[in-house]
Amino acid sequence: MTMRWDCPHCEGPCRVRTSKQMHSDYRVAYLQCQNPICGWCGKGEYIVTETTSPSGMPNSNYKGQLADHVPYRLIPPDDLFRSKR
Numbered sequence: 369m370t371m372r373w374d375c376p377h378c379e380g381p382c383r384v385r386t387s388k389q390m391h392s393d394y395r396v397a398y399l400q401c402q403n404p405i406c407g408w409c410g411k412g413e414y415i416v417t418e419t420t421s422p423s424g425m426p427n428s429n430y431k432g433q434l435a436d437h438v439p440y441r442l443i444p445p446d447d448l449f450r451s452k453r
């Protein structure tokens with residue numbers, strides 16, 4: 369599955385140039401807008417925010433939300449999508 373990311377400037381599709389998993393629940397992605405006139409590049413983050421179905425092979429070392437600096441609950445999902453839909 370490919371993660372879709374829209375450019376914050378021209379709203380065109382961005383390509384994930386590369387990404388790196390920093391923790392078991394946190395990945396950094398380097399993005400590049402595919403619109404040649406725009407040319408925006410940026411850095412984004414993928415995070416696991418909660419367990420929706422427990423693992424059949426739970427990892428006792430995983431404490432959850434290792435990326436403490438990420439504001440997991442800063443923007444309610446309804447507010448996040450309101451501007452686009």
Ligand SMILES: [Zn+2]
Pocket residue numbers: 375376377378379380401402403406407408
């Ligand atoms: Zn763009």
